[in-house]
Amino acid sequence: MNYIxxxxxxxxxxxxxxxxxxxxxxWKTKDVSGLSLPxxxxxxxxxIAWLVYGFYKNSPSMIMANSITLISAFLLIYFKLKYSKK
Amino acid sequence: MNYIxxxxxxxxxxxxxxxxxxxxxxWKTKDVSGLSLPxxxxxxxxxIAWLVYGFYKNSPSMIMANSITLISAFLLIYFKLKYSKK
Structure with missing residues (x-):
C-alpha cells in the first residue's frame, strides 16, 4: 500500500x-424529526455514484469509505421511514 | 471530460x-445543540485528507466536492463555537 x-x-x-x-x-433516540427523507x-x-467512481478510479479507500457510508445512509432512511409512522 | x-x-x-x-x-435556527464539536x-x-487524496488521484470531482464540503464543515464549526456561547 502506497502513501497515497x-x-x-x-x-x-x-x-x-x-x-x-x-x-x-x-437508533437510540428514535428522533428522526431533524432528518429530511429527500x-x-x-x-x-x-x-452509490461515489462508490462506482471509486471502483473506476481503483481506489480501495474510496470503496471502503463509501461502502460503510452507504450502509449508514441506508440505516438512516430505514429509521426515518420506521419511526416517522408513529 | 470522460464518462468516469x-x-x-x-x-x-x-x-x-x-x-x-x-x-x-x-445558520437560520442557530440551533447547534445537536452538533458535536469533536x-x-x-x-x-x-x-482535508480527502482533498489531498483527490489531488494525488487527479480527480477533479473529488477536489470540487471536498472543497465545498470543507467550507460547509468550517461554517458548522464556526456556528457551533459562536452559538454555543449563548
Missing amino acids: EIIGFVAAILTTSAFLPQVYKT MLVIFFVGI | EIIGFVAAILTTSAFLPQVYKT MLVIFFVGI
Missing part, C-alpha cells in the same frame, strides 16, 4: 467515524 | 447538495 492510499484510508476512517455517531444517536435519498444516490 | 468524471461530478453534486441544507438550517473537527480533518 494511507492518506485515503485516514480520510476514510475520519469521515466515516464522524458519521457513525449520527446513526447510533438516531435529503437522505439524494445523499444515498450520491454515495 | 461525469459519474464523479454527479456524485459530487448529490452529496454536497445533501449537506448544504444542514448548513442553512443551522465530531465536526474529526469530519473537517477527514475532508
